[in-house]
Amino acid sequence: MAKKTAWEKVLAARAAKKIGVDDLINGITDDFMELHGDRAYGDDPAVYGGIGTMDNIPTTFVGIRKGANLNTNIERHFGSAEPDGYRKALRLMKQAEKFDRPIVTLINTPGAYPGVDAEYHGIGYTIAQLILQGMQLTVPYISVIVGEGGSGGALALAVGDCVWAFEDSIYSVLSPEGYATILWKDPSRMKEAASVMKLTPDELLSEGIIDRIIPEANTVDGFERFRNDLVKKIRELNALSKDDLVSKRLARYRNF
Template sequence: MEQMGYIDNSYAYDTVCRARDKERPKAHEFAENIIKKQIILHGDRFFADDPCVFGGIGLFHRIPVTFIGMRKSKEISENIKFNFGMPNPEGYRKAIRLMEQAEKFSRPVITFIDTPGAYPGIGAEERGQGEAIASCIACMSRLTVPTIAVFTGEGGSGGALAFAVANKVIMMENSIYSVLSPEGFATILWKDASRAKEAASIMKLTAKELFDFGVADDIVKEDDWSSEEAKKRNFLRLDRTIQYHLLKLMDMSKENVLKSKKEKFFSMGEINGVRN
């Protein structure tokens, strides 16, 4: 795997801006370039189909896998349809349905994460948003099939964590993962959202910082996304990184797959064997 250079905290908010860049490929574009012969599945079998959450069955290097992710768009009309990448409860229940199906048929699960967080609207709360997120976290934590979470852009709060309780967490170089947005952090801590840049510098939300704390297992280097050739290189790097980790996980027994996931989460926050 490629070694990443140090990312200075002073540039943390620049990373946030790159993760949010509307021209950056969205999670479904990553999935389309990685997972072939996709069959998209819809609905949670309880209430509705959440268009923000996509998922289904496909082939990754001829390996049948289940894939799940969040949709955003570069167009405002589609972004409204996809709720700006913020899933509703039915989206998380759709994910649970797909994860349970993957467990039943022994298919690895690959998730593609790009969300500012779960949708906090009144309707979502009335339909059990908190319970849906918690149930999705619990479901993914119990899976005995190999699980890989890929952060392609933003990773906000429990909305992202619900798709990230995985054996391996892979982050694109300019993706982020945090308990909430820098703006929300600054508002809570200092009552001043304009201090978001300062907040980002202390939140430990960059890929390099999360790798150091054992939250991320690998970082995929990014070239500028402005050219088609650069996009191909970036997608190929991610493809190779997923393949490397998935093949190792597939060599493990179900018991060891689950054990390795537990060990990963219990050791988070340790640097050189010492808990920070």
């Protein structure tokens, strides 16, 4: 099979058949329990999180998800989380630290919601807090780019001890359409933009932005493989002292 071009990777990452974050979480856990609310303002449905076990390891999962149809996409702003969603994510991650649970974040977002209300409710500050406090969590923290990983909206949940990406995913500072519009004043050059942005998993791996490319998980076998990979990595990270865990995480991001 011919290798996909950068633009084909963009289309694959955005495809409707891409596994949903909620389906993925429920496919790899035995008894997932969703948790709601940021305890301050609301409960953004774009952020899906809670607790589930993998091989008897209680784990906190936090995902940014798109909708399964037009109505749920509208409800979730097509995967663009609002401030209360990011506050919910931070609440669940701090709760995980309190109870010494590992954290897995699963990301599929074109970017944070850009609405005026989101600005008024502190979306920039909330994303910054997720990055700042995420760096200092004393429990294992694995970040996975499932589909689109766009801008600060994705980075908010992508400062784990390791960052993995599915084969059909992208991770970049903005969309190819945005890149072409800003730099060339011509959004129709989006395919050309994708080819120079180094947003594909292969390019991200070669640049050290991600640590591993993982196969798509959309079958029972795929779920099992992904689950086993996560459990193996969590056990590896749990073998480190809390001080070593945090220092290694900080060292990873200082390289950038």
